[in-house]
Amino acid sequence: MSAISVHDLTRRFGDFVAVDRLTFEVREGEIFGFLGSNGAGKSTAIRMMCGLLKPSGGTATVGGIDVGRDPEGVKRRIGYMSQRFSLYERLTVDQNIRFFAGIYGLRRDRLETRRRFVLEMSGLQSREHVRAADLAGGWRQRLGLGCAILHEPPIVFLDEPTGGVDPVSRREFWRLIDGLSARGVTVLVTTHYLDEAEHCHRVAIIHGGRLAALGTTAELKRAFHGRTIIEVHAGRPVDAMRLLDDMPDVEKTSVFGTAVHAVVSMKPGEAARTIRERLEGGGVAVTRLGPVEPSLEDVFLDVAERATQ
Amino acid sequence: MSGMRRVAVLVWKELIELKEDRDLFGIVILAPILQLFMLGYAATTDVRDVPVVVADADRSVASRALVARFNASPNFTIVDVVTSPNELDPYLERGRAWIALAIPPGYGEALGRGTPQALQVIADGSDANSTNVAIGYATNLIAGYAQELGARMPAGSVTPGIEPRVRVWFNSRLDSRDFMIPGVLALLLLVITTNLSSMGIVREKEVGTLEQLNVTPLRRWELIVGKLLPYALVGMVDVCLVLAVAVLWFQVPLRGSVTLLFALTLVYLMSTLGLGLFVSTISSTQQQAMMTTIFFFLMPMIYLSGFIFPIENMPAVIQPLTYLLPLRYYLVILRSIFLKGVGLETLWPDALALAAWGIAILSLAVARSTKREA
Numbered sequence: 190m191s192a193i194s195v196h197d198l199t200r201r202f203g204d205f206v207a208v209d210r211l212t213f214e215v216r217e218g219e220i221f222g223f224l225g226s227n228g229a230g231k232s233t234a235i236r237m238m239c240g241l242l243k244p245s246g247g248t249a250t251v252g253g254i255d256v257g258r259d260p261e262g263v264k265r266r267i268g269y270m271s272q273r274f275s276l277y278e279r280l281t282v283d284q285n286i287r288f289f290a291g292i293y294g295l296r297r298d299r300l301e302t303r304r305r306f307v308l309e310m311s312g313l314q315s316r317e318h319v320r321a322a323d324l325a326g327g328w329r330q331r332l333g334l335g336c337a338i339l340h341e342p343p344i345v346f347l348d349e350p351t352g353g354v355d356p357v358s359r360r361e362f363w364r365l366i367d368g369l370s371a372r373g374v375t376v377l378v379t380t381h382y383l384d385e386a387e388h389c390h391r392v393a394i395i396h397g398g399r400l401a402a403l404g405t406t407a408e409l410k411r412a413f414h415g416r417t418i419i420e421v422h423a424g425r426p427v428d429a430m431r432l433l434d435d436m437p438d439v440e441k442t443s444v445f446g447t448a449v450h451a452v453v454s455m456k457p458g459e460a461a462r463t464i465r466e467r468l469e470g471g472g473v474a475v476t477r478l479g480p481v482e483p484s485l486e487d488v489f490l491d492v493a494e495r496a497t498q
Numbered sequence: 499m500s501g502m503r504r505v506a507v508l509v510w511k512e513l514i515e516l517k518e519d520r521d522l523f524g525i526v527i528l529a530p531i532l533q534l535f536m537l538g539y540a541a542t543t544d545v546r547d548v549p550v551v552v553a554d555a556d557r558s559v560a561s562r563a564l565v566a567r568f569n570a571s572p573n574f575t576i577v578d579v580v581t582s583p584n585e586l587d588p589y590l591e592r593g594r595a596w597i598a599l600a601i602p603p604g605y606g607e608a609l610g611r612g613t614p615q616a617l618q619v620i621a622d623g624s625d626a627n628s629t630n631v632a633i634g635y636a637t638n639l640i641a642g643y644a645q646e647l648g649a650r651m652p653a654g655s656v657t658p659g660i661e662p663r664v665r666v667w668f669n670s671r672l673d674s675r676d677f678m679i680p681g682v683l684a685l686l687l688l689v690i691t692t693n694l695s696s697m698g699i700v701r702e703k704e705v706g707t708l709e710q711l712n713v714t715p716l717r718r719w720e721l722i723v724g725k726l727l728p729y730a731l732v733g734m735v736d737v738c739l740v741l742a743v744a745v746l747w748f749q750v751p752l753r754g755s756v757t758l759l760f761a762l763t764l765v766y767l768m769s770t771l772g773l774g775l776f777v778s779t780i781s782s783t784q785q786q787a788m789m790t791t792i793f794f795f796l797m798p799m800i801y802l803s804g805f806i807f808p809i810e811n812m813p814a815v816i817q818p819l820t821y822l823l824p825l826r827y828y829l830v831i832l833r834s835i836f837l838k839g840v841g842l843e844t845l846w847p848d849a850l851a852l853a854a855w856g857i858a859i860l861s862l863a864v865a866r867s868t869k870r871e872a
Contacts, residue, residue, distance in 0.1 A: 275705065
């Protein structure tokens with residue numbers, strides 16, 4: 190059975206369609222990534238699945254319960270954490286845990302077990318009496334996650350949980366998400382960090398409120414089959430790009446750091462040879478050039494571009 | 499059962515937040531006492547040492563006795579005694595005197611015969627409030643003097659003729675402090691509980707904790723009760739504080755039942771907290787909530803409830819509007835319990851109106867706050 194099943198989910202704000210007929214399934218224990226630029230409709234979709242926002246159309250079934258019919262039933266079975274880790278800043282770490290435990294109706298033994306679990310999980314054992322306001326970003330975020338899963342929900346929604354957090358803390362946080370998944374918890378997480386998508390079992394790319402692509406990262410990269418990405422390191426990248434854009438076999442070019450990526454509808458060997466000839470013929474010195482595996486960023490840009498067209 | 503537990507957890511959390519907020523603590527505990535002292539001392543409408551000029555055309559024992567009586571009163575100071583009423587004008591024009599008293603010739607003689615006598619009192623009306631009070635004092639003083647003369651007359655003779663026309667009830671000391679302090683209590687409760695509750699809810703909206711709470715099994719009514727109850731508690735603490743200072747320090751008489759006062763205060767708090775909840779549903783930032791409360795609710799209430807300006811003096815078109823204000827009813831209740839010592843048998847219409855107001859605004863606010871979820 191699917192943990193989450195979404196069918197034609199739609200949300201309109203006046204004339205604006207924020208989420209447009211979204212359809213997908215999330216398996217139990219899966220880490221499911223929602224990828225998309227800001228304003229793509231990721232948060233709106235998540236808020237509907239959590240029962241915070243009424244859908245304009247379509248259905249979302251979470252943990253076997255129809256959100257539209259019984260939002261309160263869904264709320265008992267999920268954990269939710271948004272980009273603003275919502276803790277009470279004037280309360281201490283311990284008080285925050287006790288507060289949310291009380292709201293979730295945890296008592297005595299279970300409260301103590303879960304309290305210790307959250308403290309350990311967030312690495313805050315020795316800082317129980319520090320006010321939440323005085324915690325650094327990474328700690329607050331881990332405590333936020335801990336408070337959201339105090340009641341051991343089988344499904345967890347994380348809306349851009351790693352926004353504004355340093356890379357080390359992000360890595361640490363993803364370790365926690367992997368741990369949840371290993372214990373059978375289903376995690377739906379939105380992000381616009383593409384490196385984070387590599388942690389997800391499957392990824393849905395959302396663009397303009399629509400599902401633009403769905404699959405494992407390997408599957409998404411394979412969508413590039415039949416085409417090649419040639420990475421070019423050249424002395425004058427701007428000139429190189431102009432020359433490449435003029436070539437009929439080059440679909441598009443984009444800048445990747447100091448290099449230029451060209452998507453070419455040719456076999457790798459042939460593509461590399463053709464491009465080298467063209468660039469050197471145009472007077473651009475090529476330092477290094479060769480086919481590369483498409484990164485998720487290539488895929489994302491490609492999908493976004495095609496969805497726009 | 500589990501609902502009550504969740505409410506208790508919310509109240510516990512709210513009280514910790516209140517305690518941890520130093521500024522708020524000052525507002526809740528220090529501000530009421532400060533306000534009370536400010537209004538209790540500075541803002542009384544009592545007047546002392548009103549400068550009086552007397553034109554004594556009589557120059558008899560009786561007229562001199564009257565002047566001496568004015569001079570002995572703490573409310574008046576005689577600045578000068580002249581002989582002709584024509585000489586009075588410059589004193590009033592230059593502001594050297596606020597009140598001029600003209601004693602006609604033959605005053606003492608007439609008094610002795612028991613003939614009614616008219617005294618002319620001229621007052622500077624440019625500060626109407628103080629002058630009104632001063633005239634009240636003057637009338638009282640003259641009447642008191644007349645009574646005394648009457649008591650001194652041999653039995654069977656005609657009573658002398660300065661008729662006491664004005665009598666002051668309930669606040670015979672005419673001490674405006676006794677009247678102001680219950681009003682301050684009503685106003686403080688309104689300002690503190692309405693502002694704190696609306697800002698407390700909007701703050702959770704701003705920070706995002708409200709959304710976090712919305713994805714928990716917490717029900718709507720639990721959230722509302724859990725958010726409002728702590729501020730009702732704060733309100734009751736303030737009532738105790740203000741009552742203690744009013745009775746022990748300012749010695750304002752508390753003639754009625756304290757139990758009734760607390761019970762009706764709870765009814766009043768339904769209005770102020772309901773108003774706070776309502777404001778929170780129409781505001782998205784704390785500043786907005788505060789400004790909305792002050793300009794759309796507090797200021798009209800201060801002006802129109804009878805807190806400062808007597809309702810009877812308002813234009814006839816405005817007077818019906820005052821029935822829309824909960825503060826009006828609570829002011830009547832408070833002042834009546836304090837000064838008249840009356841009970842529910844007299845106050846029930848006001849208590850009923852107050853309860854109706856509270857239930858109406860609470861229902862409206864709750865309806866609005868649930869709809870916003872969709």
